[in-house]
Amino acid sequence: MPDVRPSAPSDDEIKGYYYGFPSKPKLVARTSFTPWHQPSGAGSFLRSKRLRPLGRHRIAEIWEEKLVPQIHTILCEGEIDFNSIEAWRIGHEPSDWNVIVWIGVEPQSLSFDVGIEVAFKCKQVLLDCGVDDAEVEIKESKLLRLAGARLQNPSSKLDVVAAQREPFTSALGIPICAQRTPWASGTGGFFIDEGGEGKRLFLVTVRHVAFPDSSDVTDTENKVFMYTTQDQDRHNILVLDDRLLRKHLDSLDGLIHDEEDRIREHSDILQKMKGKTVAVTMRQGHIIAKDLATAKKQSLETLRHDLKNWTPLTNRILGHVLFSPRFAVGVGRKKCTDDIAVIEVDPSMIDWNEFMGNVISLRDAPTLANLDARMNANITRVAFPSDYYLLHLQNIISDEEMKATSTDPDDRLNTMVVLKSGMASGLTVGLSNNIRSFTRYGRNMVVQGTSWEWAIVGVDGNPFSEVGDSGSVVVDGHGRIGGMLTSGNGHPKVDVTYATPITFILDEIRSYGPLANARLKPGPYDDH
Structure with a gap:
């Protein structure tokens, strides 16, 4: 393991290294020496990165029994406030999807100086286990908990609502x-x-x-x-x-209003066509469109009426x-x-x-x-x-x-x-x-x-x-x-x-x- 270490990432790299990820996580430290460049010039832009499953790799064979326990020990001994240890392929496209041991730490809990030393200790574990084609990256992240009437039957594809x-x-x-x-x-x-x-x-x-x-390990309840x-x-x-129900009911009211507008629009056009020489297909098209809007409005109104029973909380x-x-x-x-x-x-x-x-x-x-x-x-x-x-x-x-x-x-x-x-x-x-x-x-x-x-x-x-x-x-x-x-x-x-x-x-x-x-x-x- 070389004594040299990558230099600290710039603010642009910290914020842009994982560009394309939904949460836009911030980079803390990484063991790879590949330079990261902020695009410049007219028409330049950051390329999106993607996460992909590890697939077949030496890491999969020793992950739970050997690698994670050793990495866990390093993080605990360093008093690192981490929340996840994972391994994924990360890159822009298949040709550059690199194998990454990905460590998540609580936001603003780890400096680069400490993080880079921890990352290289984890990299040494990989090398000692015969894994020389993977890097270690540490990023900031949080674990999130993603927390009367009768249920109707699932709709057929013929149901317009x-x-x-x-x-x-x-x-x-x-x-x-x-x-x-x-x-x-x-x-x-x-x-x-x-x-x-x-x-x-x-x-x-x-x-x-x-x-x-009462869904936390330390909660007394x-x-x-x-x-x-x-x-x-x-x-x-x-x-x-109540909030979601109100949202759905308001949406229904808006859709009913939209269909009423469509019915009036086609009715007005048909009224203006009376007594004029107009292609039969054009007239027929407006008749069909009006009939469809009328049918959908009626279906929406029926559903809206049925859902009145959902308003009382007890229902x-x-x-x-x-x-x-x-x-x-x-x-x-x-x-x-x-x-x-x-x-x-x-x-x-x-x-x-x-x-x-x-x-x-x-x-x-x-x-x-x-x-x-x-x-x-x-x-x-x-x-x-x-x-x-x-x-x-x-x-x-x-x-x-x-x-x-x-x-x-x-x-x-x-x-x-x-x-x-x-x-x-x-x-x-x-x-x-x-x-x-x-x-x-x-x-x-x-x-x-x-x-x-x-x-x-x-x-x-x-x-x-x-x-x-x-x-x-x-x-x-x-x-x-x-x-x-x-x-x-x-x-x-x-x-x-x-x-x-x-x-x-x-x-x-x-x-x-x-x-x-x-x-x-x-x-x-x-x-x-």
């Missing part, structure tokens, strides 16, 4: 919050039932949405919650907080929390984040004759063909009537499959491509890393614990998730569930999204006696 109806349906991505803490909104993850002869339906989400004021008798007070969960009670283990990190053999809440859904909230089970609406995708291409998988909808844009969820992704590798980090056939539908950012597509990220939770240098996370980045430079997406289920193109979104790294936007694997979640849920036989809720079109 399907996009407006979506938040009020049972398709996954349901916006929820606790009745006691409506300021903390999140997303309903996936449905389960009791198995066997049980008839109850449950929705799984994250604890920090259901109990935002961070205790196991179990609803065991009807004498207990229910901890109710709502669909939509938006989805159900109540049945079970939620205490929030903890580094739990069990897999050292996962335990951030789970199981909601018992009130029977009155579901139309049981039409309930479709676990489905994700693909309506937000530009086209199904485009989504298929990005997912590199055939989106299986054959079990549903052809007029539905729905991805049917069945089965799970195993822990072993999450570690699938690729010789080419841009080869999407060998990189696991996933999607999620969240309350805040809707339908997004991402790439999962084949090694887990190591995260550390703490406040003001008081360490609360460490955990291993399933890490995902968005495609095309877009974040995979935003604040409000906590609880979203993460799936592959075949509808297999991989995990549930819990947190992210970056501030204020998210560069890397973290999810807890579904295998761990189901094990935790089944550890609670009444849910010992819990299973993913089958739908009417499931394989039996």
